Amino acid sequence: MSKQKPSIPKGTRDFGPEEVSKRNYIINTIKSVYQLYGYQPLETPVMENLSTLLGKYGEEGDKLLFKVLNSGDFLKDTDDTLLQEKNSNKLLSSISEKGLRYDLTVPFARYVVMNQNELSFPFKRYQIQPVWRADKPQKGRYREFYQCDADVIGSNSLLLDAEMVMMIAEVFDKLQLNVTIRLNNRKILDGLNEYIGETEKNVALITAIDKLDKIGLSGVEAELVAREFDAAQIEKIKSILIFEGDVFEKINFLETIFTGEKGIKGISEIKGLFEKIKQVNNKNITINFDLTLARGLSYYTGTIYEVVANEVKIGSILGGGRYDDLTGIFGLPNMSGVGISFGLDRIYDVITELNRFPSSALINTQLLFIPFDADAEQFALKVAKQLRAVNICCEVYPDLNAKMGKKFKYADDKKIPYTAVIGSNELTEDKVSLKNMASGEQRLVDIQELITELTGEGGIGFLDVSE
Amino acid sequence: MSKQKPSIPKGTRDFGPEEVSKRNYIINTIKSVYQLYGYQPLETPVMENLSTLLGKYGEEGDKLLFKVLNSGDFLKDTDDTLLQEKNSNKLLSSISEKGLRYDLTVPFARYVVMNQNELSFPFKRYQIQPVWRADKPQKGRYREFYQCDADVIGSNSLLLDAEMVMMIAEVFDKLQLNVTIRLNNRKILDGLNEYIGETEKNVALITAIDKLDKIGLSGVEAELVAREFDAAQIEKIKSILIFEGDVFEKINFLETIFTGEKGIKGISEIKGLFEKIKQVNNKNITINFDLTLARGLSYYTGTIYEVVANEVKIGSILGGGRYDDLTGIFGLPNMSGVGISFGLDRIYDVITELNRFPSSALINTQLLFIPFDADAEQFALKVAKQLRAVNICCEVYPDLNAKMGKKFKYADDKKIPYTAVIGSNELTEDKVSLKNMASGEQRLVDIQELITELTGEGGIGFLDVSE
Numbered sequence: 001m002s003k004q005k006p007s008i009p010k011g012t013r014d015f016g017p018e019e020v021s022k023r024n025y026i027i028n029t030i031k032s033v034y035q036l037y038g039y040q041p042l043e044t045p046v047m048e049n050l051s052t053l054l055g056k057y058g059e060e061g062d063k064l065l066f067k068v069l070n071s072g073d074f075l076k077d078t079d080d081t082l083l084q085e086k087n088s089n090k091l092l093s094s095i096s097e098k099g100l101r102y103d104l105t106v107p108f109a110r111y112v113v114m115n116q117n118e119l120s121f122p123f124k125r126y127q128i129q130p131v132w133r134a135d136k137p138q139k140g141r142y143r144e145f146y147q148c149d150a151d152v153i154g155s156n157s158l159l160l161d162a163e164m165v166m167m168i169a170e171v172f173d174k175l176q177l178n179v180t181i182r183l184n185n186r187k188i189l190d191g192l193n194e195y196i197g198e199t200e201k202n203v204a205l206i207t208a209i210d211k212l213d214k215i216g217l218s219g220v221e222a223e224l225v226a227r228e229f230d231a232a233q234i235e236k237i238k239s240i241l242i243f244e245g246d247v248f249e250k251i252n253f254l255e256t257i258f259t260g261e262k263g264i265k266g267i268s269e270i271k272g273l274f275e276k277i278k279q280v281n282n283k284n285i286t287i288n289f290d291l292t293l294a295r296g297l298s299y300y301t302g303t304i305y306e307v308v309a310n311e312v313k314i315g316s317i318l319g320g321g322r323y324d325d326l327t328g329i330f331g332l333p334n335m336s337g338v339g340i341s342f343g344l345d346r347i348y349d350v351i352t353e354l355n356r357f358p359s360s361a362l363i364n365t366q367l368l369f370i371p372f373d374a375d376a377e378q379f380a381l382k383v384a385k386q387l388r389a390v391n392i393c394c395e396v397y398p399d400l401n402a403k404m405g406k407k408f409k410y411a412d413d414k415k416i417p418y419t420a421v422i423g424s425n426e427l428t429e430d431k432v433s434l435k436n437m438a439s440g441e442q443r444l445v446d447i448q449e450l451i452t453e454l455t456g457e458g459g460i461g462f463l464d465v466s467e
Numbered sequence: 468m469s470k471q472k473p474s475i476p477k478g479t480r481d482f483g484p485e486e487v488s489k490r491n492y493i494i495n496t497i498k499s500v501y502q503l504y505g506y507q508p509l510e511t512p513v514m515e516n517l518s519t520l521l522g523k524y525g526e527e528g529d530k531l532l533f534k535v536l537n538s539g540d541f542l543k544d545t546d547d548t549l550l551q552e553k554n555s556n557k558l559l560s561s562i563s564e565k566g567l568r569y570d571l572t573v574p575f576a577r578y579v580v581m582n583q584n585e586l587s588f589p590f591k592r593y594q595i596q597p598v599w600r601a602d603k604p605q606k607g608r609y610r611e612f613y614q615c616d617a618d619v620i621g622s623n624s625l626l627l628d629a630e631m632v633m634m635i636a637e638v639f640d641k642l643q644l645n646v647t648i649r650l651n652n653r654k655i656l657d658g659l660n661e662y663i664g665e666t667e668k669n670v671a672l673i674t675a676i677d678k679l680d681k682i683g684l685s686g687v688e689a690e691l692v693a694r695e696f697d698a699a700q701i702e703k704i705k706s707i708l709i710f711e712g713d714v715f716e717k718i719n720f721l722e723t724i725f726t727g728e729k730g731i732k733g734i735s736e737i738k739g740l741f742e743k744i745k746q747v748n749n750k751n752i753t754i755n756f757d758l759t760l761a762r763g764l765s766y767y768t769g770t771i772y773e774v775v776a777n778e779v780k781i782g783s784i785l786g787g788g789r790y791d792d793l794t795g796i797f798g799l800p801n802m803s804g805v806g807i808s809f810g811l812d813r814i815y816d817v818i819t820e821l822n823r824f825p826s827s828a829l830i831n832t833q834l835l836f837i838p839f840d841a842d843a844e845q846f847a848l849k850v851a852k853q854l855r856a857v858n859i860c861c862e863v864y865p866d867l868n869a870k871m872g873k874k875f876k877y878a879d880d881k882k883i884p885y886t887a888v889i890g891s892n893e894l895t896e897d898k899v900s901l902k903n904m905a906s907g908e909q910r911l912v913d914i915q916e917l918i919t920e921l922t923g924e925g926g927i928g929f930l931d932v933s934e
Contacts, residue, residue, distance in 0.1 A: 014578050043482040069562075088542040398630075
């Protein structure tokens, strides 16, 4: 066992005390809102069988899965020719059966299918756990990161789509963030194709209009020309993109031009959605009907969700949508579901940049006892016990013989706001010398005064024991 | 993508809503106590470099590590001969660089060494995360399980050893469990060897007396004979094992017979420890000085801890101890630390068997709105918003057209205690028909009465938002 300079794998992170506290503040906010809407927690194993994971995220996704080597003599029963050829691809299935979770949606679908007879539908679950992707690490992209998902499965009611918007608004309201919720419906995008009489170039159309924000109307036009849409089609698309009006004006406009089956269905769904969320009126939350929103080319089939921060440029901080057949792949067809996923890391960055973590987000020691001798230490332990009984976090400095400077430095370094020195005088009087580390103010107090100072008006509060 | 019957890897588990809530009740209890003593949270990545993990858990441990296959063409640069020989052991290092966390102590040591210049010592951290071992799964033993650790490093003060006992007592007191905390010191075991004039058979001695509970004094005696301890040695050992008395009588007895350096140090440490924990007086917690406690043959060098439940036979539910050199392996020598680890799964089983999960441990929807039409649904959404604003978890049944029986069954299945039916009568009066699902009692109430019923005396409480 040689001594070594330790490190952690590329794209992974340690989270120290302050980061954990701040991350938990965000996670607990999301969790509490999910719970208020009747979503219940689910936790699945970090490892899933590769048979569960492979083929669910496209070819690229398969490559980005972290695979776990079979235990023991993993080469024993492998094929000689494949070994000789160094055929990593084909050898894989004989040396690895498990992989790390890539997202929370596939494990959710797997869980629902495995437990379909015990669950009551619509089944509402939330899941806040890390996932892994062997992506190239870069700023803001990690190989291990948390997803914070809520999904409901087993009903196609628009009320559930609407509930997602309500939860999103409530979470960002509680986090004191000014955001825009962008909503669209995949069937509206289908309707757009119906409207221009084009069925083959769905992807090309979505890709082009998805860039409107970045390249402007003329840019999109150039893109459409390049992708061989004809002049009449481009005119039709432009007429929709330039339309100005509020949500219901937009919907009315589409109603006058869409005649295809999917488009009409899409309009009816988006209209139903906006009618159900009329009561959402959090003052920092803007809700838009955004015809250009596509959310990639994934499995969504109905409502799609995206959230952007209005005060910080960072990309989307939430995504989600409705999918008509989530569990079919595992043998349970026709289960419609809708879900959202908060981007914890980006939300963390936004709150950091805006300096909006509340001080209560930081759980910290509030008082450091500094006893001078063994008797004082016993007294400190007794008082500490009383403080902890009323949920005040406190510590007793453990080394009697350390220098005073070192003891106060410990309090400083750990940002402990109060110290309580106990020498023989204090001991005689059953009191402590309480020092406010910020103001430097110091006074002799008894235990009751100490508790009042720490918990009362102007005090620094106490630990919420339920966290 | 063929349809498949999904499953999860052997030895892993899904945790549904009720299990997550109950597990979190235990975890939050442990966490809150750790925080009250100034321990701060740390989270490390699930994957560690194999260079960090290998060689830290013995040869057997190395085998039990889950290894992660390198991404991409992992066979590309492997040695042809090793491949041909199917030499799994030697090939490993060229196809796998990462493994899954095996415990929380090694990642903690790695973190301390990597961040030694930023941390203030003594550094107190707690860490509650899953770990993985490729063990043979069996009842109560899983391949993925949580550890709930607290460690402090950078001081050899006995106060920190004592604090561990205080935290243990407080956690089990809060969990309403009747337990025995068994304490010993590795140096006492060394002293025993000094006392019988034996330096080679330390392990044999520990192994033999460790079985006292199971095989009795005569069994231990037979074992010692088999291990070739001589008659005089066995008499000396027996005199200690049969000694009856309270903690300080035991200590006094050892003081009269131990003369070796380690033994004397051990006595002084255990005496200091028991003096510092005199104030621990939780009524369901028994604290013993147990000379036969050895805690395996791991790295401990001072105090050792073990907890057993007094009401359920299940083995130890906590273990821990002091180690003199935790970070030496990573190049930071002479850092003494002490730590404990709660066994979440076994504690869960004990509480389940004793039926002592408090009802508040279960977070659940408290009210299901059942609207009859779109207008009633809008009204339900409005009322739901008001309830959620005062932290009452509630849901609106999403499918207007479902049969009434199905709607009430949803409430039953999900154990929702109240339903609120809203038809045209209720709508006219701005009220809901509130039904207590347990008693069947039903009455027309306005929103204020509804909130009072749900949160007031005899009500079912509300969500603690901080969780």
